[in-house]
Amino acid sequence: MSTTFCITLFSSWLLLASIVGAQSRPLDVRSFGAKGDGVSDISQALLSAWKAACNSPKPSTIVIPRGTFGLLQATLEGPCKAPIELQNFSFNFLNNSIISGIASLNSKLFHMNILGCNNVTLSRLTITAPGTSLNTDGIHVGRSSGVNITDSTIGTGDDCVSLGDGSKQVSITNVVCGPGHGISIGSLGRYKNEEPVVGVFVRNCTLINTLTGVRVKSWPSATTGAATDVHFDDITMRNVTSPIVIDQEYCPNNQCTLGAPSRVKISKVSFNNIRGTSASALAVKLVCSKTFPCEGVEIGDIDLAYHGSLGNITTNCANVQPTFMGRQNPPICAKNNAAQSS
Template sequence: MTHVLLKGPCKAPIELSIDATIKSPVKPEDVGGNEILRIDYANAITISGKGVFDGQGSYAWKQNDCSKKFSCKLLGMNFAFNYVNNSIVRGITSKDSKQFHVNVLGCKNFTFDGFKVTAPENSANTDGIHIGRSTGVNVLNTDIGTGDDCVSLGDGSKQVLVQNVKCGPGHGISIGSLGKYKEEEPVDGITIKSCSIKGTQNGVRIKTWPSQPGTITVTNMRFEDITMDNVSNPVIIDQEYCPWNQCTKQYPSKIKISNVIIKNIKGTSATKEGIILACSSGVPCEGVEMSNVDLKFNGAPAIAVCSNVKPKITGKVPPCTAPSNKKQ
């Protein structure tokens, strides 16, 4: 199937029931748009069934040059929902997208329930569900394995719940990256709860760029009841995020992070540092609370490395230690 655009406003609720496998053309230029299915300016949309949207992305992944270019070419997504309200996607599978599987922009009261994302670990920039400038988005009972973030939350994300999600392989569940652009909007009220993360490059993460113009706030973050299984960097605030060395760390991040709850995190870490809180020296993190964090590395307790933050500790939590050297 080539690109399909459903554009509202619609006069009544619409339900799309899909049980077939829908395949995208292999080459991005043959799709006819940036997505297989795009829905704009609609209300009360339901997409349900056992259907599979197959982006056939392996050809496009070989063309991905984002590791070499600061601004790289968009290769195509399986789904885009732009300014869609009071809607739900239930039971559908997104497979092998050329780039992001799902992009959610400007939506309100939008839910994914029983959704599935599948792509190999080496599929670059294939974020499972990317959310931006949206309020009241729920990602529930969902299984995501891909080559980038399982769920990524961009600027303007507010009142988002990610609950009972299985993540892995991939890069974990991330807020950000943030601060790259001056005109970004604040992030507020994100809850990641009752999730299991396995074999990923990160667990739960907040990432912001140094030496970039963005000055938004990130507040009221909650990471709770999460099980890690052989996860690198299980809990990380990285305010020196600089992928592929495409930036300088000369100036600290201007993004203010506050009111972060890290609670009931258990399991195994693939790195000695189970917790990394690398906050900005320009605007240190405030209101960070950690309680009941039990992470093991090779059978021994993982450590916490903290800079520019003084977290409140309750229960069993590894004590903060200073970084031994600058994070690369």
């Protein structure tokens, strides 16, 4: 069934996470007539549960239990008398949908998981988790096309936005990220039968106190994959530890064998008009695969400064020969260029 989903939230009290002190009995949407048969529309049931929670003087919890529920449209309006927690809320296999005005607080894992969706817009989101919280990606997109993420503020303990395999034609604009691990494609190449990432456009975003800025990462493994037509434009970095990264030796917690080169092909990637400050001396890292070197990497108008005590600002490049346009500060791949000309 092709499902159109539109949820509009006007209540500043909505929290998609656990709320300390919530004492009211959970409101299960099935008690209001919802059926998890994958066909029946639960719009009215969800609205009824929302009204009951909204009128409660105590914090309330609305539960959408495990199962497949069809939802056409629900307008959840406030103001409400107390905070509302909405559990088990994910967005899978949606078409032509708008998700707007949601605040997600302290999710245990991914705040939002976008899977198998087409033509979906996420806007005016506020996602919050401590910088020390593990695996709390703000928005993870996988095997979806036509995804637009815009006008949002995301702070987590992992990637603010992460794009998994099969992400196609994704636009990320006007997003403020921090704390967290920045905006990342990947990691790719860890699992069999991964689909390529094609057409990613990250524009007019600001990253503040993040571990990385904009990044493409893949595992060193025998699994094949691809990421192509990826563009990062007009990005502001504020005290970002690793502002610009291509890392095809991504191996957290020694979970892989670095001796096996990545077989993910990265091509047609551009970094343009990226400025601000790096929190480390190594501001740019472009480390590609020995087996499949990066191709078509373009770098233009980079202006990054480092004011720490660990020496001069530097870059590290391997298995890549970028095309340069405009100004590069610091000089990108300067050692590589010197070696090639000697």
